[in-house]
Amino acid sequence: MFKGTRETAWPWKIPGSNLRYRSADPDSPTTADFDCGSEPWAEEINEFVSSAGWVGKNYTCKAFEFGLDGKSVGFAFALPSKQRHPDYAGTTKEHYQFVIYLGINKQFQGATDLKSGERLSTLIFRAIESLPRDVFDTSGAVIGQMVGLMLEVREQNTRAIRCYERLGFQKDEARGVFESHGMTSIWMRKLFDARQETGAIAPVSVSVGLTGD
Numbered sequence: 001m002f003k004g005t006r007e008t009a010w011p012w013k014i015p016g017s018n019l020r021y022r023s024a025d026p027d028s029p030t031t032a033d034f035d036c037g038s039e040p041w042a043e044e045i046n047e048f049v050s051s052a053g054w055v056g057k058n059y060t061c062k063a064f065e066f067g068l069d070g071k072s073v074g075f076a077f078a079l080p081s082k083q084r085h086p087d088y089a090g091t092t093k094e095h096y097q098f099v100i101y102l103g104i105n106k107q108f109q110g111a112t113d114l115k116s117g118e119r120l121s122t123l124i125f126r127a128i129e130s131l132p133r134d135v136f137d138t139s140g141a142v143i144g145q146m147v148g149l150m151l152e153v154r155e156q157n158t159r160a161i162r163c164y165e166r167l168g169f170q171k172d173e174a175r176g177v178f179e180s181h182g183m184t185s186i187w188m189r190k191l192f193d194a195r196q197e198t199g200a201i202a203p204v205s206v207s208v209g210l211t212g213d
Contacts, residue, residue: 010067012127017116019073019123024063026052030072031065036103040183041154045103049075053101061100062131066124068113073120074104078128080135083150086191088175095135095144096189099128099151125149125167129192148191155184164188 010020025031034049036042047053054061054077066073078099085094104121111120133146151169153160155177165188172187179185 009070014123014127017113017118017123019066019068019113019120021064021066021127024049024054024065024075024077026055028065031075034072034075034103035106036074036109037106039157041157041160042103044181045101048077048101049103064127066120066127068108068120071108072105073108073111074102074124076102076124076128078131078149080146081150085147087172087189088187090174094147096148096150097128097131097133097146099149102151121163122167129190133192146192148189150187150189152180152185152187155186161186161188164190 010022012022013020031052032050034046036045054063059079061077061079064076066076076099078097081096081098082093083096083098084090085092102124104124108120112118113120113123116123129149134142135144135146137143149169151164153164161171167190169188169190172189175187177184177186
């Protein structure tokens with residue numbers, strides 16, 4: 001359990017679990033030391049996190065670091081994206097929470113939270129799914145809601161694909177396999193069951209507004 005300064009350092013909790021989280025800090029040692037493996041797709045995530053790749057971009061990204069007993073478990077990054085719906089062959093577009101990167105430090109991969117009995121990966125995605133779903137225009141008016149989660153995963157990363165399928169994601173068969181950054185990838189989606197009625201675990205203020213050239 002987090003006590004004193006530990007709890008202050010990790011201000012948001014996932015109800016029913018010991019897992020907590022905070023806004024990702026580009027200058028934190030845990031950011032620089034992040035390591036989720038040596039496979040090509042893991043190295044891509046390592047580089048994004050350790051180099052604070054979400055800073056200085058021309059998009060708005062929600063950037064989180066998750067912790068357990070004061071230790072860094074991993075990172076997740078998501079941004080709103082309007083995509084064809086309900087799959088790549090769809091003729092309409094809807095807003096999705098697009099998980100651009102998610103990685104868990106090697107020592108916590110496959111680990112279970114003792115309080116809830118659930119896998120840490122399950123809890124991390126629960127936090128992402130619980131983010132506010134309202135979509136705003138530049139004036140602050142609500143123009144829609146997120147209808148689901150999306151992510152891109154390397155076709156060869158079968159372990160991650162199995163994890164996402166266990167969490168309710170389905171392959172976007174209409175999109176098929178495509179090349180991305182020298183590797184082949186697929187899209188996966190998880191549609192929300194209903195429109196969100198209540199607030200999120202973390203406040204909207206954790207969204208990081210980023211500007212670039």
